[in-house]
Amino acid sequence: MTIERVIVVGAGQMGSGIAQVAAGAGLHVILNDIKPEFVEKGFTAIKKNLSRDVEKGRKSKEQMDEIISRITLSTDLTNARDVDFALEAVIENIEMKSDVFRKLDEITPPHAILASNTSSLPITEIAAVTKRPDKVIGMHFMNPVPVMQLIEVIRGLATTAETYKAVEDLSKRMGKTPVEVNDFPGFVSNRVLMPMINEAIYCIYEGVAAPEAVDEVMKLGMNHPMGPLTLADFIGLDTCLYIMEVLHDGLGDSKYRPCPLLRKYVKAGWLGRKSGRGFYIYE
C-alpha cells in the first residue's frame, strides 16, 4: 500500500522526532497533541534540528522550508480522518494508549495502519481495543530519532504480513533499518537496555559510586556513547520507570524490580533532561 498522509499523536521528544523524519522522507505529516503549547514545543524542536542541518551544510534552506511546509499542527484528533498511517507516541501507559487507539480506529479510514511507538507495552493488547488488529503494529524508534538507525518492528498476534511489509518499507523510506521482533514485554531493546540502567541506579542507591563515576566506567570501560545515568536522564526517568514496571509485571521476575531511587525521583518530578533535573541538573 502507498503511505502518503501520516498523523503522529503525541508531540513530545519522540513524536516530534518521528514527525521530522517522516516529513523529511516526503510524507505529509499532522503533528497532534492535546494542547497547542505541546505541539508548538515539538515543532520548535523540529525547526531547531533542521536549522542545525542547514548550518552544517547537510540541507539547503529550501529543503528545510519544504520539510517544514509538509508538517501541519493539530490538537484535534478528527484531523486523522484522511490519513493512511497513524503513529502513536503518547506517554508509556496502556490506558492512555488504548484510548488513543480506540479513537484512531473510529476516525481513520479503514485502510489506515495504526502503529505504536511504545517502548515496552504489548502490541496485541493495544490492537485488541480496535476493530482492525490486523493493521496494528509496533514501530519503535530510538532516541534521538533523527540520528538513530534502528526501528524495532513488533508484530501483534493478529498483525498481517501486508501490514508488516508496509511498515518495513516505510522504515526504509525514512532512512532507517527495521528489525523484526516478537511481542514480549520490553521487546528486545528495553529488555536488555533497561535492566542495565536500573542496575546503574542501584549503584547510586547502594552508595557504590557517584553518578559521574558510574557513567565514566561505562563510557570509558565499555565504549558506550553515554553513561547509563546520562542516558536515563535523556530517555526520561518516568519512561524508564514505566518500562521497568512493564518488565516486572509482564515477565513476573523479581530481577526486573524498579530501583526505589528511580521511583523517588519520578515522584519528585525529577524526570531527567526534559524537566531540568534527574541524576544531573540541566540549564
Ligand SMILES: CC(=O)CC(=O)SCCNC(=O)CCNC(=O)[C@H](O)C(C)(C)COP(=O)(O)OP(=O)(O)OC[C@H]1O[C@@H](n2cnc3c(N)ncnc32)[C@H](O)[C@@H]1OP(=O)(O)O
Ligand atoms: C527508551 C527506548 O524505548 C529506546 C531508546 O531510544 S533507548 C536510547 C537509545 N539511544 C541511545 O542509546 C543514544 C546514546 N547516545 C548517543 O548515541 C550519542 O550520545 C548521541 C548521538 C545522542 C549524541 O552524540 P555525541 O557525539 O555525544 O554528540 P554530538 O556530537 O552533539 O552529536 C552527534 C550527532 O548527533 C546529532 N544530534 C545529537 N543530539 C540530537 C538530537 N536530540 N536530535 C537530533 N540530532 C541530534 C548532532 O547534530 C550530531 O550530528 P553530526 O555529527 O552529523 O553533526
Ligand SMILES: NC(=O)C1=CN([C@@H]2O[C@H](COP(=O)(O)OP(=O)(O)OC[C@H]3O[C@@H](n4cnc5c(N)ncnc54)[C@H](OP(=O)(O)O)[C@@H]3O)[C@@H](O)[C@H]2O)C=CC1
Ligand atoms: N524517551 C525515549 O527515549 C523513548 C520513548 N519511547 C516511547 O515513546 C512514547 C513517548 O515518549 P516521549 O516522547 O519520550 O515522551 P514525552 O513525555 O516527551 O511526550 C509524550 C507526549 O504525548 C503527549 N500526550 C499525552 N497524552 C496524549 C493524548 N491523548 N493525545 C496526544 N498527545 C498526548 C504528552 O503530553 P503531556 O505532557 O500532557 O503528558 C507529551 O507531549 C512512549 O511510549 C515512550 O515509551 C520510545 C523510544 C524511546
